[in-house]
Amino acid sequence: MTSALRIGGACGFWGEATHATAQLLGAGVDVLVYDYLAEITMSIMARARMKDASLGYAPDFVTEAMGRNLAAIAGGGVKVLSNAGGVNPLACAEALQARIFEAGLDLKVAVVEGDDLLPRAAEFTGEVEMFLGAPMPPVEKIASINAYIGAGPIVAALQAGADIVITGRCVDSALTLAACMHRFGWGAGDFDLLAAGSLAGHLLECGPQSTGGNFTDWEQAGDPARIGYPIAEVSGDGAMVLTKPEGTSGIVSPASVGEQMLYEIGDPQAYHLPDVVCDFSGVEVAQDGSDRVRVTGARGRAPTGRLKVSVTWTDGYRAGMVFQMNGRDARAKARGFAQAGLDRARDVLAAMGAPDYREVSFEAFGGRPGAGDYEEIAFKAAVHHDDARAVGVFLKELTGGALATPPGLHFFTGGGRAKPSPVVALFSFLVDSGAIECRVTVDGEVVAFDPPGPPPEADEPSRPEVPPTLAPVAETETRPLEALAWARSGDKGDSANIGVIARHPTYMPHIWSALTSEAVARVFSEELAGGVERFYLPGLPAMNILMTRVLGGGGVASLRNDAQGKAFAQKLLSLPVEIPAGLIVNS
Known part of the structure; x- marks a missing residue:
């Protein structure tokens, strides 16, 4: 099938408002994806499972998102893909199957296991933390060990006829990528297409953050109580249009979509996922009608064959x-x-x-x-x-x-x-993908799944030329960075990521010149204990800033009020920038 696949992003974290499912079903979608997991979420679920073997997943996925909408899902033939299984996907599936039985419906539920490595903790005692070089913590202090799995097992479940697929700790964007691979027949070697599907998933995985949530120009998004959740219309050639349900508030613009694209990706030319290494540096976004943005230009190369473990x-x-x-x-x-x-x-x-x-x-x-x-x-x-x-x-x-x-x-x-509450710290390392054994079942029946073989060698892409050095001008004025750019920030463990997008292409050289590594370090001098890296994305045009050791450990390990760097962009946007007089258009 070659017609566009409409995928709705219905959840971005455990605890999000539950009205998105009905909203997206009403708008007409082929697939619903739900992302419930973060590192701290895994630890909370792990502690819940230790107290009660029937717990350890997101119960509101079963009771609210599915329980209230099962008839509409079945009637519309909508596929549902979710990592709500947490550390106990089998228990999540059993609870959902009971709801389906009570409703008298015929929906096949698949479970993907294999990410939970806690029973194998002794195998990893010699591992070293991939960012800080610290030794593995004592086994008795560990709450959870989970590998980030990719789209392959989810595709296998869909090919076996599953209507609803429940996973543990898969990569957030893998849910969307799996739907695209199943619909269009994309293979494990179609790296540009896999990167495009992963980008679609990245734009959906945080729910309304691509439709006006957390947007720099928040006033343009209207009433947040009525905000529309995102829908990605993905084509077989990898092109997509991001939109939202008609009649909802929010905004879908190149800026709102661009902010989400940059969100927490680190190096935009080396966004490592289990199925593909993505290069988003040349991605272009363009308005394609009211609240419709066309996204093209994602590139991909072979994955490393290594999976991140948290x-x-x-x-x-x-x-x-x-x-x-x-x-x-x-x-x-x-x-x-x-x-x-x-x-x-x-x-x-x-x-x-x-x-x-x-x-x-x-x-x-x-x-x-x-x-x-x-x-x-x-x-x-x-x-x-x-x-x-x-x-x-x-x-x-x-x-x-x-x-x-x-x-x-x-x-x-x-x-x-x-x-007092426990400090839940994060320790990350890499493991060979061949060391993870995924198990796929549909209504309890095992489905054959053959993981891809070792990836081919991939050449590193050349870096785009950065904006040229600016010549001095006679007359200048000072404006806050926000007059020149949109920005959004977020975390990856103890690192913070700030994406900065020029409001006009002519502003980008001045933004790049002003936001040197040294200038950024001065802005965050009270928080920063590591380094600052900068990456250029000519496609938007934009830059991505990555700061390491800047969140006091990050998550619940941090004593900071903003332990996830969510407010860092707002701080940076207040930075005074000296620019040529008259540069800003329509001011």
């Missing part, structure tokens, strides 16, 4: 609290209050002969809403320690000093005091 493990305990302070010198007053609590807690630990806190984090947010010295802020104080009791001491001493504080302290009450 380990989550317990690395001590953390806790903190956010409180508000107002009045004159609010920042100084808040820091004084937090420091007093920390000093008292350290005195208690010293008296007990206990070690000091491994990490302390104080952060202030806010400013002066009007003229004068009046200030109002929020202040976060948090600590990390190997012993939960030591974390509890800090919480007790901090709150216990509330009557001895400078004036202006206040905070929301009614939710109870904060409690």
Whole structure:
């Protein structure tokens, strides 16, 4: 079949609003894809399975996304692909099959297993963390070990007649890629097509982030309560149009789509996936009608034959609290209050002969809403320690000093005091794809699956020429970067990624010139402990910035208020940029 395949992105994380399924079914789609998993999600699911062997998946996929819409899915012949299985895809499938039986429907449910390597933990004790070089954590502290599997097993399930496919930790975009491979017959060696299908999946995997969510020009997206979820219309030649259901709010523009394309991809010429290494540097996006954007130009080359494995493990305990302070010198007053609590807690630990806190984090947010010295802020104080009791001491001493504080302290009450919680750290390494044995079943029957053989050698692509060095001009003006660009940021473990897209092609040389590695490092000097890399994408035109060791460990391992770098783009967009006078058009 060669007609366009309409794929709807119905979920971008575990806990997202559940109305997207009905919205996309109403708009008419052939496939629904659901991405529920992140590293921290895997650890939460792993702990749930340890307490109850029937848990460890996303139950709202079964009860809400599927439970309310099974009749429409069956009636429309819609395929459903989801990684909602988490660390227990079999239990997820059993719960869903019970719902299907209750509804009197005939839908075949497939399960893809093999990503869960926790039973094989002893095999990997000698592995070294791929980014930091640290040794593998002790086995007794490990909560989950999961390899990122690709599209192959999902394709096998679809070829065997599955209507709904449930996986564990597959690559987010592999769900969409599998649907394209099954529909159009793309093979394991069709690397440009595989890259195009993976890009379609990347644009869908975060739900409405490509249709106006998290968009720099957020005012253009309208009412977020009515935002439309994305639909990718993919053709057999790899070209696609991204759109959304009619009558919904949001925006589908080259900027909104471009921001999502750059989101968390690192090196845009070496976006490593199990099925293909993607090169998005030459991708072009163009308006193709109202809320329709055509996306072309993805390129691919052979995969490395290695799969990323993520380990989550317990690395001590953390806790903190956010409180508000107002009045004159609010920042100084808040820091004084937090420091007093920390000093008292350290005195208690010293008296007990206990070690000091491994990490302390104080952060202030806010400013002066009007003229004068009046200030109002929020202040976060948090600590990390190997012993939960030591974390509890800090919480007790901090709150216990509330009557001895400078004036202006206040905070929301009614939710109870904060409690120590485990620090879930991430450890990543690579494993040969041949070491992973995937098992595919459809309604309990095993389906034959032959993984692809070793990939061929692939040449590294040449790097695009960066914008030329600018000659000095006589007359200049200073504008914030946001006047020149759109930007979006996100995380990969302890690294942060900021994609920056020129609002007009003529701005790109000035953006590249202003956002040197040194300039970016200065903007994030308080957070950055690693390096800064820059990558140029002439197709958009845009640049991607990758900072390492900048999130305090990332995820739940971090004490930062923004542990995933989600706000980094907003910080960078405020950077003053000196440009030739009159450069900005329509200003």
